[in-house]
Each structure stands twice: as C-alpha cells, then as structure tokens.
Amino acid sequence: MSENVAGAEKMTIPLQEGLFEMGSDGKYHLVASRCKSCKLTFFPKRKYCGKCGSADVEVFNLSDRGKVYTFSQVDRKSVYTIIEPPYMEADVEMPEDVHIYTILDQCDLKSVDFGMNVEVYVDKVKQDEAGNDVIAFKFKPAA
Amino acid sequence: MNEVVVMGVGTLRFGRWPNKSVIEMAEVPIEIALKDSGIPFKDIQAAYVGSELGHFPDARMIVQNFGWTGIPISQMQQACASGSAAFREAYFSVASGRYDVVLVAGYEKMGKGLIPGGVPEQDKEYHLHYMGLDVTPARIAMAIKRRMLTYGDTAEMLAAEAAQCFEYGPLNPYAHNQKKYTAADVLASPMICSPITLLMSCPISDGASAAIICSRKKAKQYGDSRAITVAGSFAGTPDYNDLMGGPGPHIGGDFKGGKLTARVSKEAYEKIGIGPEDIKIVQCHAPFAGGGFICIEALGYCREGEGGKWFLEGKTKIDGQVAVNTDGGLIARGHPLGATGVAEIGELVRQLRGEGGALQIPNKPKVAMAHNVGLGCLNLHILKK
Numbered sequence: 001m002s003e004n005v006a007g008a009e010k011m012t013i014p015l016q017e018g019l020f021e022m023g024s025d026g027k028y029h030l031v032a033s034r035c036k037s038c039k040l041t042f043f044p045k046r047k048y049c050g051k052c053g054s055a056d057v058e059v060f061n062l063s064d065r066g067k068v069y070t071f072s073q074v075d076r077k078s079v080y081t082i083i084e085p086p087y088m089e090a091d092v093e094m095p096e097d098v099h100i101y102t103i104l105d106q107c108d109l110k111s112v113d114f115g116m117n118v119e120v121y122v123d124k125v126k127q128d129e130a131g132n133d134v135i136a137f138k139f140k141p142a143a
Numbered sequence: 144m145n146e147v148v149v150m151g152v153g154t155l156r157f158g159r160w161p162n163k164s165v166i167e168m169a170e171v172p173i174e175i176a177l178k179d180s181g182i183p184f185k186d187i188q189a190a191y192v193g194s195e196l197g198h199f200p201d202a203r204m205i206v207q208n209f210g211w212t213g214i215p216i217s218q219m220q221q222a223c224a225s226g227s228a229a230f231r232e233a234y235f236s237v238a239s240g241r242y243d244v245v246l247v248a249g250y251e252k253m254g255k256g257l258i259p260g261g262v263p264e265q266d267k268e269y270h271l272h273y274m275g276l277d278v279t280p281a282r283i284a285m286a287i288k289r290r291m292l293t294y295g296d297t298a299e300m301l302a303a304e305a306a307q308c309f310e311y312g313p314l315n316p317y318a319h320n321q322k323k324y325t326a327a328d329v330l331a332s333p334m335i336c337s338p339i340t341l342l343m344s345c346p347i348s349d350g351a352s353a354a355i356i357c358s359r360k361k362a363k364q365y366g367d368s369r370a371i372t373v374a375g376s377f378a379g380t381p382d383y384n385d386l387m388g389g390p391g392p393h394i395g396g397d398f399k400g401g402k403l404t405a406r407v408s409k410e411a412y413e414k415i416g417i418g419p420e421d422i423k424i425v426q427c428h429a430p431f432a433g434g435g436f437i438c439i440e441a442l443g444y445c446r447e448g449e450g451g452k453w454f455l456e457g458k459t460k461i462d463g464q465v466a467v468n469t470d471g472g473l474i475a476r477g478h479p480l481g482a483t484g485v486a487e488i489g490e491l492v493r494q495l496r497g498e499g500g501a502l503q504i505p506n507k508p509k510v511a512m513a514h515n516v517g518l519g520c521l522n523l524h525i526l527k528k
Contacts, residue, residue: 015270015273016268016270016390019270042389044390071288072285072339074281074335075333075336075337076257076280077275079257079272080259080277081272083274090285091388101387101388102276103276136274
C-alpha cells in the first residue's frame, strides 16, 4: 500500500502493512477480520480465526469511531519508540466488539476520560532514509 | 506418576552483578541448593535451566561448571515465567519416572530500562514498537485504571501492595531492595505510567536461583526429613477469552482480569482436591502494584473487585488471611526474569520447612502456591509439607 505524492517521487509508506487501507471514499480505515462461523472479530486481521481456527474469515473495515475503554499516560520511553513521552496510550472499544491499543493524540492529556468519543486517523510519524513519509494510525478526540 | 519432592533450594541475592558472568552468578545458588539437598552433583541425572534473555551456550556452561557428566541439559525460555517453566519440565521428568534426581536453575542478567517485549526486525511488529505501545507497565496501568472505574480501586490501595513488599524486602537476605519504603514514599515517587509510580514497579535486577528435585523413593536414600512435596504442576496460555486489544504480541498477558490465573488455578484445585482456604501462603507474580489484587481475586481468595481492599486492610500480610509475597515479591525482591520462578519455589520451601526466619508465617503452613506469569503464559505449582 503506497501511493505517489503529486509532483514528487517521494512515497507514503505505512509503518506496518495490513493495519489500515485507503477506502473508496478516499479515507483510511482500520482493517479487521471476522470469522464467518463463530463471528468473532480480531484486529489486526488474522488468517485463522483466533477462537475456532477456521480460515474462512472475512476482511472488512472497522468503524472510524470508538470509545476510550481505559488509558494511561506514559512517562517513560521504551527502546524502539519514535514517540516522545509523555503521551497517552489508550484502549479503544470499537462498535464491532474489538479493542484497539493506540496512541491518543491531538488531545489535552488531562482531559482524557472513560467513554470519550475518539476517531482514527492516519498521520506521518517519520521520514525514512529515502525521504519517504512513513504513516501510521492514531486516534484523536472525535470532532 | 511418581511423587516428586524438593530436596534443596538456593538463591543468589537479586541485585546488580555487573562483574559476574552468568556462570558465576548461577554457581552460587546451585552450590547452596546442592548443599541444602545433601545430594552430590555427580548424582544429578538431568538439568533444566530457565532464562529469557540468555544466550545459546549458557545453560550447558552453567551446569558443566560443576562437571562434564554428560547429562541432558535443557534451556527453557518463557519470558518472566522461564524459571517456573524449567521447574515444571523438571517436575514432569521425575514424576514420569524418566529421572530420579534433577537440577533446576533460573538466571537472568538484565539490561537497562523498559523491556520492549520483542525485537522489531524479528517480529515485524513495527507499529507496536515504534508507536510506544510495547511499554509493559502501561498495559497493567490501563487495566488498573479501568478497575478504578469498575471497582473503585485507589492509588492508596496500589501503594499498600508496594509498601507491603518493601516491608518484607529488608527482612529477606536475597531481596534486591533492602530499603523500607512507606505507602507515602510509594505515592510520592515519579509516575511511570499513570497510575503506576516508580516504586510500584519491580526494579531491574540480575539474579539466579536453583532447586534440586528428586523422586520420593530416591529421596529416602539421602534422608527426606526436610523434603517438600510438589503436589502438582499446572500451566496454560490465554484462550480467546483472555485476549486484550491489538496490535502486537502483547495480546494475551494476564493483565486484563486474571482469567488465565482463574482457569489454571481452578484446574489445580480440582485435581489436587484443595481450595484457596487450604493455602495460606502464595508467591504471586505481581511486577507492578495491582497485580496482587488481580491475582488473589483470580485465585479465589476474595471476590472480584475486593483485592485492593484486602491489601489496604493487611489481609495479605504474613499474619493475614493469606500471606502474599512474603519475600518482598517482584517489587522488592526483584524480577530477574528466569530467576523469579525458581526463587518463588525457594521461598515457599523455606516457609513450609519452618525455615522462613524473620519472614516465617505463623501456624506452620502445610500447603503453598507459586504463581509465575510470563508474557502470554502461566505456570502454577502447589507445594505440600
């Protein structure tokens, strides 16, 4: 999943393949899988259902909005991270009955609360050595 | 299945050992355990060594330091539960009749800072690692935060659990942290991942521990008056009910609600025919404050949501309803990953023998539990006098 940026040879490259995709509406959406037999949903998408092991799963786009189930302000930096603390990590409950761990950005850290409406968005998180924009998903307070 | 007993235990004080090799570190507890057991190294028929961060020749070198006797030596890697995984496999090797006398060891030389729980170039979980989502304390912090909403857990309850660890650490000669901190000290220490502070977190410790186990029949030849029976070994990994959110391999710790602990302990209780009311002492895996709440609830000591209150009210102290982490636990004793599970066994063996020193629980405990969780796995052992 990469696309040409108009007027330049630079590309936008996802930090990790398979977590989100560009929909026909021109927006990025998270990609999950749902087992056709036991109906359990997983994010990220799985080849085999995490409950029954069936390979008969359908891949679909999750809703763009969810609610903060729980959260923690992280004040320490782990080894590989490119995110500078302090930042807010949140567990977002999606309408499709699946939870997503994410950075909660564009918010006042003190204002985050349980049940807060949040929406997914895709943001440039770094530039790689070739000068390409590397993008990843985050959540932010819903407009 | 043959009856299996623990004949000897040993621990190298947890702390920082920059000048010792892992072989030198492990030598200390193995020597102590051999002496404690009265069994010479030449009688050891197999060895199981637990370590998460160790390198490929370590286990053999650690054991062969005592002699090239040609025995099979296995290394178990199961994150924070590597030591109990070694104990588990050693137990089954004796219970099944394959061996009579087996050495178990656990060791770890830790690096600095937070443990990332994976390497991006190997697991390809770039989002997890680069986006700052591989911070282990944040996972339990989020679970505790949710408990605050659901059950009314408070920062004071978290501080009570940590302060209990710091009350016992200075009384345990093997503990990393020998300083007594109060609940106020714990609350005043820097925030790591809200609501978890620095003193609510296990320190970064090197360490090693060992045990010698034996069939009861063989133990009689050496003299088994101090032998402690391993009543059962139980293990599991999360099922889909236990999963947390994605992305990343962190889904399936036991931080969410202790469902894995509840499931494995239920199996243990049913198979052995005991219940939590019979077990007055538990070494439980709580690397961060709040871990103990989830654990005593999942083990059936109290109802869901009451764990924090139990710590606050001192029901988990040495003279409480169930003595939890009498050696200072992971928070004060320290948590050198592979060494932790075997050190838990060591503390419980001393307690059941009545050799617990200043930390001895009253009324001569007869049954004890060692609970050791790794990233996505659990080992649980029941010991009996």
